[in-house]
Amino acid sequence: MLARACPRLPKADDAPSVLVSALRPGSRGRVPGVAHIRHVVTDDRLVRCGVGHLLMERVFGTARAAGGRRMECLSTLTAVPFYRAPGFVEVGPVTVPLAPGIDFPAVAMWREP
Numbered sequence: 001m002l003a004r005a006c007p008r009l010p011k012a013d014d015a016p017s018v019l020v021s022a023l024r025p026g027s028r029g030r031v032p033g034v035a036h037i038r039h040v041v042t043d044d045r046l047v048r049c050g051v052g053h054l055l056m057e058r059v060f061g062t063a064r065a066a067g068g069r070r071m072e073c074l075s076t077l078t079a080v081p082f083y084r085a086p087g088f089v090e091v092g093p094v095t096v097p098l099a100p101g102i103d104f105p106a107v108a109m110w111r112e113p
Contacts, residue, residue: 032067033068033069033070034068034069034070034071034072035059035063035066035068035070035071035072036071036073037056037071037072037073037083038073038074040052040055040056040079040082042055052082053085053086056086059071060086069112070110070111070112071088071110071111071112072108072109072110073088073108073109073110074094074096074106074107074108075088075106075108075109076106076107077105077106077107080107080109083109084109087111087112088109088110088111089109089110089111090107090108090109091107091109091110092107092108093105093106093107093108094106094107094108
């Protein structure tokens with residue numbers, strides 16, 4: 001599903017370091033009451049069918065049940081509208097270091113569940 005939803009990701013025959021660099025999120029540690037969302041992907045045949053909305057509602061409910069009072073994400077530039085739709089607000093641009101010399105531009109966002 002990841003390959004179908006993100007056809008521009010590295011290919012399976014790329015070096016393992018390239019694949020890890022493309023998919024490894026940044027690590028910011030754990031903070032009580034703060035939950036993190038990473039890599040929400042739906043099959044491209046189901047885009048705009050409500051699947052992402054249902055996934056996010058489930059995530060929000062699970063976070064609340066676990067004591068989450070705030071949700072945070074590092075959105076790709078193209079996914080900002082997806083996260084904005086359920087109430088995330090933009091904090092600002094960030095750079096996620098993936099490997100030495102490889103940085104990934106992102107947008108820090110948050111919402112209260």
